[in-house]
Amino acid sequence: MGKVHVSAFAISLDGFSAGPDQSLEHPLGVNGTDMMGWFFPTKTFIDQHGAGEGGETGVDNDFAMKSMTGNGAWILGRNMFGPIRGPWPDDEWKGWWGDEPPYHVPTFVLTHYAREPIVMKGGTTFYFVTDGIQSALEKAKAAAGDKDIRIGGGASTVRQYLKERLIDELHLALSPVFLGRGESIFAGLDLRELGYKVEKTVPGERATHLIIFKEN
Amino acid sequence: MGKVHVSAFAISLDGFSAGPDQSLEHPLGVNGTDMMGWFFPTKTFIDQHGAGEGGETGVDNDFAMKSMTGNGAWILGRNMFGPIRGPWPDDEWKGWWGDEPPYHVPTFVLTHYAREPIVMKGGTTFYFVTDGIQSALEKAKAAAGDKDIRIGGGASTVRQYLKERLIDELHLALSPVFLGRGESIFAGLDLRELGYKVEKTVPGERATHLIIFKEN
Numbered sequence: 001m002g003k004v005h006v007s008a009f010a011i012s013l014d015g016f017s018a019g020p021d022q023s024l025e026h027p028l029g030v031n032g033t034d035m036m037g038w039f040f041p042t043k044t045f046i047d048q049h050g051a052g053e054g055g056e057t058g059v060d061n062d063f064a065m066k067s068m069t070g071n072g073a074w075i076l077g078r079n080m081f082g083p084i085r086g087p088w089p090d091d092e093w094k095g096w097w098g099d100e101p102p103y104h105v106p107t108f109v110l111t112h113y114a115r116e117p118i119v120m121k122g123g124t125t126f127y128f129v130t131d132g133i134q135s136a137l138e139k140a141k142a143a144a145g146d147k148d149i150r151i152g153g154g155a156s157t158v159r160q161y162l163k164e165r166l167i168d169e170l171h172l173a174l175s176p177v178f179l180g181r182g183e184s185i186f187a188g189l190d191l192r193e194l195g196y197k198v199e200k201t202v203p204g205e206r207a208t209h210l211i212i213f214k215e216n
Numbered sequence: 217m218g219k220v221h222v223s224a225f226a227i228s229l230d231g232f233s234a235g236p237d238q239s240l241e242h243p244l245g246v247n248g249t250d251m252m253g254w255f256f257p258t259k260t261f262i263d264q265h266g267a268g269e270g271g272e273t274g275v276d277n278d279f280a281m282k283s284m285t286g287n288g289a290w291i292l293g294r295n296m297f298g299p300i301r302g303p304w305p306d307d308e309w310k311g312w313w314g315d316e317p318p319y320h321v322p323t324f325v326l327t328h329y330a331r332e333p334i335v336m337k338g339g340t341t342f343y344f345v346t347d348g349i350q351s352a353l354e355k356a357k358a359a360a361g362d363k364d365i366r367i368g369g370g371a372s373t374v375r376q377y378l379k380e381r382l383i384d385e386l387h388l389a390l391s392p393v394f395l396g397r398g399e400s401i402f403a404g405l406d407l408r409e410l411g412y413k414v415e416k417t418v419p420g421e422r423a424t425h426l427i428i429f430k431e432n
Contacts, residue, residue, distance in 0.1 A: 013388075013414055013426060014402040015231045031408070172229075174390075176417045176426060180408030186230040187403065192247070192396030198229055201392045203419035210229060210392060 002148035003168040004137065006158055007067035009185075010035040010173045010207070016182035017155040024083045027096050029182050035175045038207035039064055048102045059204040063171060072147025073140035074107040075133075077157030081109045081126070088115050095126065106143040108136045110157060133160050155183035165194055168214050173207040218364035219384040220353065222374050223283035225401075226251040226389045226423070232398035233371040240299045243312050245398050251391045254423035255280055264318045275420040279387060288363025289356035290323040291349075293373030297325045297342070304331050311342065322359040324352045326373060349376050371399035381410055386428040389420070 011017045012035050019029030026032060039045050043055030044064035055061070082093045095101055104123040115128040129136040140149045151161055161167050172185075191212075200211040227233045228251050235245030242248060255261050259271030260280035271277070294301075298309045311317055320339035331344040345352040356365045367377055377383050388401075407428075416427040 013390075014405075014407060174229075174424075176414035178408040178412060178414065180406035180410075189230075190396035191230060192394040194396075196394060198392035198394065201419070201424060203417070203424070208390075208417060208419070208424050 001141075002070070002072060002144055002146055004149045004151065004161070004166060005169040005171070006151045006153070006161075006167055007169075007171040008039065008064050008173055009153060009158065009171065010039065010175055011185055012175055012177050012179040012182075014178050014180065015184050015186045016179040017153065017158070017185045019179050019182040022079060022083055027083070029179075031179055032182065034177045034179065037177070038173055038175055038204060041206070044068065056205070059202065059209070060173075060206055063173065063202075063204065063209050067150070067171065068102070070148045071103075071105060071150045072144025073105055073149050074103050074152050075136050075140050075149065075157065075161075076107060076109050076152045077154050078109060078111045080152055080154045080157065081111075087113045091115070091118075094118055094120065100124070101126075105147075106140070107152075108140050108143075110136055133157075133164070133166070137161075137166060155185050158185060159189055162189060162191065162194060162196070165214060170196070170210075170212040172210045172212065173204070174210060175207050217357075218286070218288060218360055218362055220365045220367065220377075220382060221385040221387070222367045222369070222377075222383055223385075223387040224255065224280050224389055225369060225374065225387065226255065226391055227401055228391055228393050228395040228398075230394050230396065231400050231402045232395040233369065233374070233401045234295075235395050235398040238295060238299055243299070245395075247395055248398065250393045250395065253393070254389055254391055254420060257422070260284065272421070275418065275425070276389075276422055279389065279418075279420065279425050283366070283387065284318070286364045287319075287321060287366045288360025289321055289365050290319050290368050291352050291356050291365065291373065291377075292323060292325050292368045293370050294325060294327045296368055296370045296373065297327075303329045307331070307334075310334055310336065316340070321363075322356070323368075324356050324359075326352055349373075349380070349382070353377075353382060371401050374401060375405055378405060378407065378410060378412070381430060384430055386412070386426075388426045388428065389423040390426060391423050 019032035022029045038060045041056045042061040042064045046055035100121040101124040118126040195215045202209040235248035238245045254276045257272045258277040258280045262271035316337040317340040334342040411431045418425040
């Protein structure tokens with residue numbers, strides 16, 4: 001059976017994984033893209049977004065690439081899927097990623113509002129799960145088979161799964177920036193008591209990579 | 217004129233710089249010593265505490281050593297000076313560090329309760345300042361002359377000085393551990409808005425060193 005993991009998850013030095021006031025213009029919240037300074041130049045990101053040739057290889061890229069392999073299903077929070085809050089006004093919004101999202105596998109979106117699945121190009125199907133994080137995880141496990149399940153984010157979703165000790169492994173990419181305000185990944189969460197332990201610190205070109213395991 | 221700095225200031229990955237429930241047995245709070253895993257093995261620490269020969273050299277030690285040089289005065293919060301809260305019961309308590317503290321210069325202790333200065337061996341004199349952080353800084357500047365002023369900690373003291381933009385430079389030593397609970401250095405402080413910026417990330421043997429400057 002595959003593992004449940006969070007990978008290439010950017011955090012600022014002050015512990016935020018998104019800036020405040022997410023919107024269509026600011027998918028990661030105001031100033032949130034500052035955390036992604038390590039990711040945007042990588043070959044992985046550039047390939048993934050069809051942004052042309054090139055891109056950097058190295059430690060940061062290795063982590064970015066690894067985060068995209070071996071995943072049989074993804075789970076995303078509603079805010080990671082889009083800026084819309086409350087009931088879906090119509091079927092227009094299909095994620096931030098255009099016709100061909102970078103997932104290529106069944107992707108489960110946590111929401112309080114039911115919606116029909118959306119089949120996208122390249123193998124991604126978005127399924128909308130309204131009965132909680134445990135249910136989404138069961139569905140993702142069934143879809144993933146032997147492969148891994150990646151919890152994509154955002155902060156609130158990751159925190160909910162951490163609180164229930166449902167994540168086996170985390171890879172955080174610490175960016176050397178302050179966001180000052182936004183969504184904290186750590187606040188009010190006692191990861192020590194929950195049994196999480198930092199296994200390894202790996203310096204990258206533009207971020208410090210921290211590998212965290214859940215102890216049994 | 218010297219700079220006002222915080223150096224070799226240990227923080228956990230979840231942003232704590234002390235564990236909860238500080239006491240005589242736990243000067244850094246419960247589990248707080250986990251953050252010091254990078255510092256205790258250094259030659260600087262071992263020399264400083266007369267703990268015998270040896271100790272490791274390398275990046276972590278270079279930062280530890282640098283933090284101790286060029287300081288003409290120190291400022292410490294009451295909790296960094298000792299575990300006693302409220303009025304001083306007597307003159308017994310003279311800090312955690314024995315007869316010869318590692319400061320060797322005038323050291324100003326923030327407190328709400330007046331007390332006579334204490335002259336220690338090796339050049340350290342503890343002065344007790346009851347009229348606030350600005351006053352302590354002025355006294356420290358007068359004592360330091362052209363040399364630097366180091367704000368030793370703890371978290372609350374550093375946060376108070378940061379909030380007033382009175383710190384020019386910070387060196388944080390990020391330890392790859394979770395404390396889960398304790399005194400957060402970042403919570404509720406918008407360091408971005410205050411004009412602080414991470415200048416450099418330096419991987420050490422057991423900690424990741426972050427150099428932060430105040431922009432003008």
